[in-house]
Every structure is written in structure tokens, then in C-alpha cells.
Amino acid sequence: MAGGLPRRIIKETQRLMQEPVPGINAIPDEQNARYFHVVVAGPEGSPYENGVFKLELFLPEEYPMSAPKVRFMTKIYHPNIDKVGRICLDILKDKWSPALQIRTVLLSIQALLSAPNPDDPLANDVAEQWKTNEAKAIDTARQWTRMYADSN
Amino acid sequence: MDSEDEMNYDEEEEDSQEEDSNDEDFVDIAMEPEPSTASDSRETEDFQYEVLTADKIVHVMVECIKEVNAVVQIPATITRILLNHFRWDKEKLMERYYDGDQDSLFSEAHVVSPYRKDPRQKRSTRGSTSASTSESMCEICCLVIPHTDMAGLECGHKFCFQCWTDYLTSKIINEGMGQTISCAAYGCDILVDDVTVMDLIKDAKVRLKYQHLITNSFVECNRLLRWCPAPDCGHVIKVKHYDVKPVRCTCGHTFCFACGENWHDPVKCIWLKRWIKKCDDDSETSNWIAANTKECPKCHVIIEKDGGCNHMVCKNQNCKADFCWVCLGPWEPHGSSWYNCNKFDEDEAKKARDSQEKSRCQLQRYLFYCNRYMNHMQSLKFENKLYQAVKLKMEEMQQHSMSWIEVQFLKVAVDVLCSCRQTLMYTYVFAFYLSKNNQSIIFEDNQKDLEHATEQLSEYLERDITSELLVDIKQKVQDKYRYCESRRKVLLDHVHEGYERDTWDYQDGL
Numbered sequence: 001m002a003g004g005l006p007r008r009i010i011k012e013t014q015r016l017m018q019e020p021v022p023g024i025n026a027i028p029d030e031q032n033a034r035y036f037h038v039v040v041a042g043p044e045g046s047p048y049e050n051g052v053f054k055l056e057l058f059l060p061e062e063y064p065m066s067a068p069k070v071r072f073m074t075k076i077y078h079p080n081i082d083k084v085g086r087i088c089l090d091i092l093k094d095k096w097s098p099a100l101q102i103r104t105v106l107l108s109i110q111a112l113l114s115a116p117n118p119d120d121p122l123a124n125d126v127a128e129q130w131k132t133n134e135a136k137a138i139d140t141a142r143q144w145t146r147m148y149a150d151s152n
Numbered sequence: 153m154d155s156e157d158e159m160n161y162d163e164e165e166e167d168s169q170e171e172d173s174n175d176e177d178f179v180d181i182a183m184e185p186e187p188s189t190a191s192d193s194r195e196t197e198d199f200q201y202e203v204l205t206a207d208k209i210v211h212v213m214v215e216c217i218k219e220v221n222a223v224v225q226i227p228a229t230i231t232r233i234l235l236n237h238f239r240w241d242k243e244k245l246m247e248r249y250y251d252g253d254q255d256s257l258f259s260e261a262h263v264v265s266p267y268r269k270d271p272r273q274k275r276s277t278r279g280s281t282s283a284s285t286s287e288s289m290c291e292i293c294c295l296v297i298p299h300t301d302m303a304g305l306e307c308g309h310k311f312c313f314q315c316w317t318d319y320l321t322s323k324i325i326n327e328g329m330g331q332t333i334s335c336a337a338y339g340c341d342i343l344v345d346d347v348t349v350m351d352l353i354k355d356a357k358v359r360l361k362y363q364h365l366i367t368n369s370f371v372e373c374n375r376l377l378r379w380c381p382a383p384d385c386g387h388v389i390k391v392k393h394y395d396v397k398p399v400r401c402t403c404g405h406t407f408c409f410a411c412g413e414n415w416h417d418p419v420k421c422i423w424l425k426r427w428i429k430k431c432d433d434d435s436e437t438s439n440w441i442a443a444n445t446k447e448c449p450k451c452h453v454i455i456e457k458d459g460g461c462n463h464m465v466c467k468n469q470n471c472k473a474d475f476c477w478v479c480l481g482p483w484e485p486h487g488s489s490w491y492n493c494n495k496f497d498e499d500e501a502k503k504a505r506d507s508q509e510k511s512r513c514q515l516q517r518y519l520f521y522c523n524r525y526m527n528h529m530q531s532l533k534f535e536n537k538l539y540q541a542v543k544l545k546m547e548e549m550q551q552h553s554m555s556w557i558e559v560q561f562l563k564v565a566v567d568v569l570c571s572c573r574q575t576l577m578y579t580y581v582f583a584f585y586l587s588k589n590n591q592s593i594i595f596e597d598n599q600k601d602l603e604h605a606t607e608q609l610s611e612y613l614e615r616d617i618t619s620e621l622l623v624d625i626k627q628k629v630q631d632k633y634r635y636c637e638s639r640r641k642v643l644l645d646h647v648h649e650g651y652e653r654d655t656w657d658y659q660d661g662l
Contacts, residue, residue, distance in 0.1 A: 006293070007293060007294050007295060008292065008293050008294045011294040012294070062322060062326075064292055065318055065319055065322040065326075066322065066326075091338070095338075095339075097336055097337060097338035097339070097340075098292045098311075098315065098318075098319055098336050099291045099292060099309075099311075099336055099337045099338050100338050104338075
């Protein structure tokens with residue numbers, strides 16, 4: 001797309017800036033309008049509460065025919081997110097639809113923080129802990145949030 | 153019987169003409185100047201088949217759908233999806249259709265029930281469509297598009313033509329999906345039917361790929377159809393009845409209809425399959441290990457001898473056993489007056505050597521057949537070069553008093569040479585699995601005759617062709633290829649007869 005940014009991306013970016021989703025902040029990079037710096041607040045009532053998680057989001061050439069690429073930059077203890085921040089989420093893979101948007105993707109990621117799914121794990125050790133001793137797993141997640149995702 | 157006319161395709165006619173021409177002095181005019189396997193017509197003459205192009209396969213598939221539709225009477229696009237869901241088993245579909253819960257059948261197959269009342273209206277409130285205007289925003293590209301330029305499936309999700317085209321192209325080309333592409337809306341699993349795809353996709357390459365993808369399951373589920381295995385060939389061979397027979401695609405590739413490998417008479421599909429697997433995998437590595445190495449008698453680690461001294465010290469740090477390479481007994485007595493390695497201990501030696509002897513022998517046997525098989529395969533590849541040399545020679549001969557028809561014998565000779573090489577190649581696979589009996593001795597004689605004659609023919613064509621006496625060459629070459637062809641036939645007939653009478657014994661455990 002040497003001819004510039006598709007209208008779809010321009011519109012989405014405008015809307016993200018004008019009507020931001022509560023708890024989510026996505027700002028396009030100054031050099032590259034397809035690269036977004038994302039900050040997601042840990043949802044209330046989850047072990048990630050009060051945490052601030054940095055993510056990167058990239059819209060590939062084929063977007064919206066293929067899904068955006070999203071990765072956690074902040075370390076997080078979660079059964080569906082691995083050591084390097086890769087996320088196991090169906091809509092980022094086979095369930096992607098071009099009718100989905102950056103906004104909906106980020107909302108889904110936020111929802112994933114509220115509802116971890118240890119039955120479809122990416123980080124096996126974390127998932128194991130989550131299944132055998134949930135209280136301890138949640139405790140670790142809280143600890144990690146304090147350690148790595150402190151808002152200050 | 154119009155069906156017979158339908159199946160009588162060009163290929164057979166061409167072959168039988170070649171066959172006839174072999175009995176005459178001059179080659180038939182109708183013979184094609186392109187390479188073809190000579191006179192396999194005997195094998196194919198009672199075997200009827202058709203070569204189908206991509207469009208024709210779709211046509212055959214549509215016929216099959218129509219047949220079902222005549223009974224169930226629902227839109228053809230839905231029938232196709234249902235048939236695919238049941239792996240093209242018509243009976244199974246009918247059974248489910250009339251026995252069970254139709255609604256669950258439709259949802260299982262991811263289609264909207266054709267009996268549902270006005271689904272479009274029901275769903276039209278979804279998305280950013282406002283019913284009052286004649287335009288709305290396409291959810292994918294975010295452009296405002298007139299309704300006339302938007303499309304959707306029965307589920308009611310509408311997107312603009314361009315986005316649909318991009319979406320479908322991406323699914324077809326990048327993800328290789330055909331049958332299973334669903335609506336572009338999130339969470340909607342309604343499948344896109346073939347008519348919609350063909351309406352929206354204009355690019356010929358994408359259309360062809362899509363046709364291939366949607367017909368793939370139809371072809372693979374159908375015993376009477378097989379894709380031509382040649383690279384990038386999208387044709388399908390359709391036979392009247394399933395059999396182990398050679399078929400020739402319009403792309404020129406000849407293969408076995410039953411297994412898809414190159415035509416491999418006289419060896420059977422199952423043996424060829426085992427042979428190819430044997431050649432491909434590492435089973436011979438283990439034979440080599442068995443033949444060239446010994447195991448440490450104490451810890452059983454595998455050892456290859458790399459020096460002359462027979463006093464072995466196992467390098468396994470936990471073992472360090474001292475033993476004699478020759479007798480595999482402990483080294484201790486060898487250094488003393490108890491040395492008796494020279495004395496043959498019947499029982500001990502037999503046990504130790506037998507297994508090694510056996511794998512060494514097996515390896516040699518395999519290499520024997522494999523070498524010959526590979527050699528004919530290699531020669532066969534070189535014969536393609538021969539076609540060019542022969543073509544030049546034919547042109548040259550035409551400048552010397554011979555007519556076009558008169559020089560065609562050379563091309564026929566190369567055809568015969570190729571088919572003999574191919575047959576010979578597979579005789580070694582056959583022989584590899586064969587146990588010795590009276591019939592196998594006859595077979596080996598036939599093989600010897602054919603191989604001998606084939607090598608002579610090959611030599612004539614590669615060397616003697618340069619001789620000045622054209623009439624001489626012609627006589628020699630013609631005599632030889634006729635002889636080769638007859639020997640090839642004798643060999644094949646003998647093997648087939650053996651199959652029928654069950655006179656072949658096979659080696660176990662290869």
C-alpha cells in the first residue's frame with residue numbers, strides 16, 4: 001500500500017483517539033501509522049487490578065483481511081500469555097474476521113485478563129498452576145502485577 | 153450405446169493406430185510427433201477413461217448435485233455443502249435428511265435452512281446499515297457504499313463487493329480454503345457457496361484455484377476419479393470402473409490409476425509402495441550398521457572397527473570391556489596360553505555370525521536390485537535427450553531421399569526403448585519381493601532377454617545411427633524394436649499369468 005493508509009485504518013485511528021475505550025489507550029507511532037503503542041489497565045476484580053500493561057499492536061499489509069499482530073510488552077503471569085508476551089486468543093488467529101477492529105481486539109484482550117482460560121493454555125506451567133492451585137496462581141499474578149506493571 | 157461414444161476418447165484411438173502401424177513397413181501418417189508411450193493400447197484398450205478439465209469436473213460435480221436435488225429439492229448451493237459435509241455419500245445424506253432433525257442437519261453443515269422464512273429481513277438490523285437510506289457503510293473498508301454494490305449471504309451480513317473479493321481472494325490464495333470459507337462477519341459460521349464466490353471473483357487464477365479446492369473433496373471421495381499427479385496439472389481422470397490400469401492425462405503424464413505412481417507394470421501397487429518407502433526411509437542405514445559394526449558384548453553399544461588390532465576396549469566409559477573383535481569373547485585368554493580364537497567353536501560362532509551374516513546378505517540383495525532399478529531410471533531420463541538427437545537425425549534423413557513417413561520408425565524406436573526401460577525398472581522391484589521357484593527362473597530369463605535386447609536397441613540408437621547406409625539402419629532398428637516389444641509383452645504376460653494362477657511366492661519380512 002504505497003499509496004498511503006487505507007481509509008479503514010484512518011477511520012479506526014480517528015475513532016480510537018476521539019472515543020477511547022475506557023481502560024485502553026492506543027496511540028499510533030509517529031513514524032509508522034500501522035504500529036500502535038497500547039496501554040491496557042488491569043480490569044477491576046482481576047489479579048491484574050491496578051496494573052498498567054504495555055502492548056504493541058501492528059497492522060500488517062493485509063489488514064483487515066488478516067488479523068493485527070499484538071504482543072504484551074509488560075511481563076504478565078497469565079495462562080494464555082507466554083514469556084515473550086504472545087497471546088493465545090482465537091480472534092487473533094482462525095476466528096479473525098475483517099469485520100473486527102483494533103477496538104474489539106483490545107477489548108477482547110482486556111476480557112481475557114478478567115477471565116483466564118487455563119484449558120487452552122499457551123504458558124503450560126502457568127496453566128498447570130492455575131488448575132492445581134488457583135489461589136496460589138492468583139497470588140503470583142498479583143505479585144507480578146505489583147512487580148512489573150506498577151502504574152508508577 | 154451412446155455412453156460408449158462418450159468414453160471413446162482420442163488417446164486410445166491414437167494408441168491403437170500406433171499398434172497397427174507396427175505391423176506395416178511404414179508408420180501411419182496420423183501418428184503424433186510428440187513423445188508418447190508406445191502401444192500400451194493393449195493394456196488400455198478395454199479400459200475406458202476420460203480426462204476432465206477444471207470446468208468439466210465442476211460440471212460432473214453439478215450433475216451429482218442435481219441427482220440429489222431431484223429428490224431433496226433445495227437450492228443446489230446448499231446441496232453441495234451438505235454433500236461435502238457427508239463426504240459425497242449421497243445415501244448418507246438422504247438418510248439424515250429424511251430421518252432426522254433437518255434443522256440440526258443444516259446447522260451442523262453451517263448453512264441457513266432454506267425453509268427459514270425471510271432471513272434477510274430478520275437480520276437486516278445488524279451492522280451499521282440504516283434501512284431508510286440507499287447507502288450504508290461497509291464495515292470492512294469503512295466506505296459508504298450504495299446498497300446495489302453490496303452483497304451478503306442468507307445470514308444477512310452485507311459488505312461491499314470489493315471487500316468481499318479481497319476477503320475471498322485472501323482465504324483462497326493465502327489460506328487455501330474453498331469449501332470452508334465462512335461469512336466475513338465476526339462469529340458468523342454460515343459458509344459461502346460456490347455461486348457467490350464465482351460471482352464475486354473475476355481473477356481467472358483465483359477462480360481456478362477455487363474450483364480446484366471445492367472439487368478436491370469431490371474427487372478424493374470418489375473412487376472413479378483421480379487428480380493427475382503431475383506438477384501444476386489440474387486435470388482429473390474419470391474411469392468407468394476402478395482398476396489397476398495405466399491412464400494418460402492430456403498433459404502427457406502416464407500413471408497408474410489405482411495408486412497415482414508412474415505406470416509400474418509388472419509390479420503391483422502395494423509392492424511398489426513398500427519399495428518406494430524402503431528407498432525413501434532409512435531402513436537400509438540400519439542394515440548397514442548391522443553389516444559393518446558389532447555390538448560390545450558387555451554393554452551392547454555399537455562399535456565400528458577403525459584399526460587393525462583386534463583387541464577392543466569399549467569406549468563407553470561405564471563399560472570399558474576388553475574383548476576380541478573376531479570372536480567377541482573376553483580378551484583375557486587371548487593374551488595368554490588360553491588363546492583359542494583360532495579354533496572354531498561351532499555353536500558360539502554360529503550364533504554370533506548368523507545375525508550379522510543375515511543383514512549383510514539382505515543389504516547386498518537390496519543394493520543389487522536397487523542399483524538396477526536406479527540404473528534404468530537414470531537411463532530413462534537420458535532417453536529424453538535421445539528424442540532430440542533422433543529428431544535431428546530424422547531431419548537429416550529426410551534431406552537424403554527418405555520421406556517424412558519413412559523416418560518415423562526412429563521415433564517409434566525411442567518410444568519402445570522408453571517403455572522397455574520403464575518395464576525393466578519395475579521388474580527389479582517385482583524381483584526384489586519374489587522368492588525363488590520355477591516360475592521366477594522363467595521370469596528372470598525373460599528379464600534377461602528383454603534387458604539384453606533393450607541394451608542393443610539403445611546402442612543402435614545412440615551409436616550406429618550415424619552409419620551412412622540408411623536402409624541398413626532402418627532394417628536393424630525396426631527388427632530390434634519389434635523384438636523388444638514382443639519380449640516385453642512376453643514378460644508382462646508371464647507375470648500377469650502368474651498373478652492369475654497364484655504361482656508367485658513372495659519374500660517375507662522385507
